Amino acid sequence: MFNLMANCCNWLKRWREPARKVTLLMVGLDNAGKTATVRGIQGESPLDVAPTVGFSKVDLKQGKFEVTIFDLGGGKRIRGIWKNYYSESYGVVFVVDSSDVQRIQETRDTMAEVLRHPRIAGKPVLVLANKQDQDGALAEADIIETLSLEKLVNENKCLCQIEPCSAVLGYGKKVDKSIRNGLNWLLNNIAKDYEAISERVQRDTAEQKAQEEKDKKERAERVQRIREESWFYFHLCLKRFFFSLFFSLFFYVFLVTDK
Numbered sequence: 001m002f003n004l005m006a007n008c009c010n011w012l013k014r015w016r017e018p019a020r021k022v023t024l025l026m027v028g029l030d031n032a033g034k035t036a037t038v039r040g041i042q043g044e045s046p047l048d049v050a051p052t053v054g055f056s057k058v059d060l061k062q063g064k065f066e067v068t069i070f071d072l073g074g075g076k077r078i079r080g081i082w083k084n085y086y087s088e089s090y091g092v093v094f095v096v097d098s099s100d101v102q103r104i105q106e107t108r109d110t111m112a113e114v115l116r117h118p119r120i121a122g123k124p125v126l127v128l129a130n131k132q133d134q135d136g137a138l139a140e141a142d143i144i145e146t147l148s149l150e151k152l153v154n155e156n157k158c159l160c161q162i163e164p165c166s167a168v169l170g171y172g173k174k175v176d177k178s179i180r181n182g183l184n185w186l187l188n189n190i191a192k193d194y195e196a197i198s199e200r201v202q203r204d205t206a207e208q209k210a211q212e213e214k215d216k217k218e219r220a221e222r223v224q225r226i227r228e229e230s231w232f233y234f235h236l237c238l239k240r241f242f243f244s245l246f247f248s249l250f251f252y253v254f255l256v257t258d259k
């Protein structure tokens with residue numbers, strides 16, 4: 001009876017809590033299955049997804065969480081933009097194509113770079129070992145070993161969970177249970193440390209904004225300086241031109257026409 005009342009109180013307490021806003025980053029190499037995963041969670045068919053150009057932003061409600069997921073393009077040339085989203089992320093979902101053994105080293109290097117970034121280190125990370133339905137896909141233990149996952153997460157003090165899954169198995173309520181479990185794990189761990197992560201997110205985003213403003217100002221000053229210098233040289237050339245013209249005319253009038 002006492003237990004039942006305590007459970008009811010806990011449930012009431014949780015029910016009255018305001019929704020928590022959480023931003024997650026979905027990263028991984030191109031073709032790993034990031035967009036298919038987000039689509040499945042969202043309740044849309046994960047089949048026939050087009051390659052992501054730049055990034056896409058998805059908002060969804062997940063229990064007590066209002067989740068925003070940034071699904072970032074994974075091509076080599078676009079990975080440079082990932083860091084622009086690190087400051088506002090509460091946690092990371094790193095999607096791995098378990099069937100692409102040839103690119104596992106590239107995956108490892110990319111993951112290491114993400115986890116070691118000062119704006120990511122210490123945040124919870126969910127690794128989705130995707131495409132388990134494919135023949136020859138690496139199993140969970142192989143992925144942990146080839147990515148040196150334990151070493152990576154220990155070095156960067158990230159809580160980590162790995163889920164072997166398949167993003168194309170189903171969507172909405174039928175989405176692969178491992179994806180659902182992984183997402184719940186990530187959100188629950190963010191919830192446990194919500195205040196601290198929120199503070200960090202606010203501080204980092206303010207710093208990033210200030211840095212962007214500073215860069216913008218410096219760029220504007222540089223452009224202004226170049227403009228002023230161009231004007232200066234233009235005037236100088238103009239002056240020289242008229243000066244030469246004047247002397248040419250002068251010589252012509254006084255020397256040539258004098259004959």
Ligand SMILES: Nc1nc2c(ncn2[C@@H]2O[C@H](COP(=O)(O)OP(=O)(O)O)[C@@H](O)[C@H]2O)c(=O)[nH]1
Nearest residue numbers: 030031032033034035036049130131166167168
């Ligand atoms: N067999 C299989 N194919 C998948 C899976 N997840 C994604 N794909 C396919 O892999 C390709 C790339 O998926 P996409 O979500 O665009 O990858 P992204 O570049 O990481 O966003 C698409 O053709 C998907 O249909 C999976 O779990 N199993």
Ligand SMILES: [Mg+2]
Nearest residue numbers: 034035051052
């Ligand atoms: Mg994509």
